[in-house]
Amino acid sequence: MTDTESPAQASSQAYTRPERRLLPQPTAESAAFWSGGRDGRLLISHCRSCGHFFHPPGPVCWRCRSTDVGPEPVSGRATVAAFTINRQPWIPGYPPPYVVAMVELADEPDVRLITNIVDVPLDEVRVGLEVEVFFEQWPAEPGPDDAPVWLPLFRAAAATVGGAR
């Protein structure tokens, strides 16, 4: 859980933010997902009827078709389901290598997020690695016309880091 951590603290390890990321332009449906990090919360669409989470956000639960849905915080803990080490430069200002992963949320393993795993040596990223969320605010210093977003990134969960790090 990251309630007690600020983005600045979370980013203060070996990982350094890239010069540039391509940023989402949140919609009415996705705004909560991209802004929950302001309060250190990972907000995932939740169905009040069947009790399940789902992603990406939308106006209806795909399982039970209830429209009684809305963003709710999850623990921020997740497990790596699959990953890739991207070696190809795609985005000027965001040089490889970096790890892109699908992580399954502890609160709802059916819900996967695409994210970056950071602060884990490339050869130690593996399926099943337990990770936890932290947030990276973009732009770091928003101008008067910018609506910042908080990207959910993941690093090894505290309990699994041990003394090696």
Added chain:
Amino acid sequence: MSGGPFDGKAVVTGAGKSQVGRRLGRTGLDLTIEAVTRAIADAGLSVDDIDGIASYPGPGVPDLGFSGATITEVRNALGLRSRWYLSSTETAGQIGPAIEACMAVTLGLANHVVVYRSVWESTAQAGAGRASVLFGGGALSGHLEYTGPFGALSAANWLSMPAQRYMHDFGLTREQLSAIPLNARANAGLNPDAIYRDPLTLDDYLNARMISEPLCLFDCDVPCDGATAVIISRRDAAAGLPRHPLTVESVGTGMFERATWDQRVDVTTMAAHDVAATLWEHTTLGPADVDLAQLYDGFSFLTVIWLEALGFAEHGKVGPFIESGERIALDGPLPLNTSGGQLSGGRLHGMGFLHEACVQLWGEGGERQARNSPEVAAVGVGGGPVGGAMLLSTR
């Protein structure tokens, strides 16, 4: 020849391909007209006989050479009198419009439909940065909203993750996976239209630079300029035409889960599995009857997925199936991607596989002709949440 979703009425009567190459400097419409008119002539028809036209993707997609020519452009250029026409992206993969053309001729909405796909990505993307090719600026929309911020802009990233998980769960090795690109390259060497024809070795593959692990350069297809077209006819309108009509025995159009790159219940399966399930529902034929496979290889791992989805190997067991490449070679029991696929032949984007299946069933593959004189061909195209399939026969 009878039965199946079209009761034997939908047949392929001709196929055509334009010049294919890198940075040809020709327009998408120019290439399209070349492929379309060659297909029409191949069927023994004239332009005035064509009363239907269909294509993927149609207008409204980010361009950069992805859409060579719209239906409107081709109709207007040729002065077509069409009784039925359609383009679509929300359909069963890049051959979805061909499947819909089968419905149109079966129902009598048209007699002869020309179906084409054209790309001029190699020319259009020349000089443009990679990010602009993939994204083009503006808002990250749809799926990209949730992947782009994390530097996962390319399908190479989205598909390397299920590939990694498949390797983790089932022990697929890079050596085994290499059978797909090595087979494609070997076949491309026998195809004068292919982009990459020089021999490729296992060492070349294993030492190639990684794009997005575990996928390396040779696991990714090559953008090209080119167009392919086929003529879908109603059997009773095809009497007297020069070619033996190829029967569309079945089609696969299923999509049982949400169409996403990452939320499928089993991340080691894809839309292809749903597509294949519906393909086999409609026919008494089965995987053992197939003697030619043309399976999408925008990334090598997608061919792995199609091989198991269509039932040629069990789930998770494609590695041993393709190992050594003998089964899928031109002289094997299931010749695969005989033109070099998209990996070495060029990204004709799905329709190239349908074109090649027809060429092979007519026995006109030349040096690359499958040695087993194929009579039943399976075509599966698309990857991730996109997929469509077709089963063709000479029967």
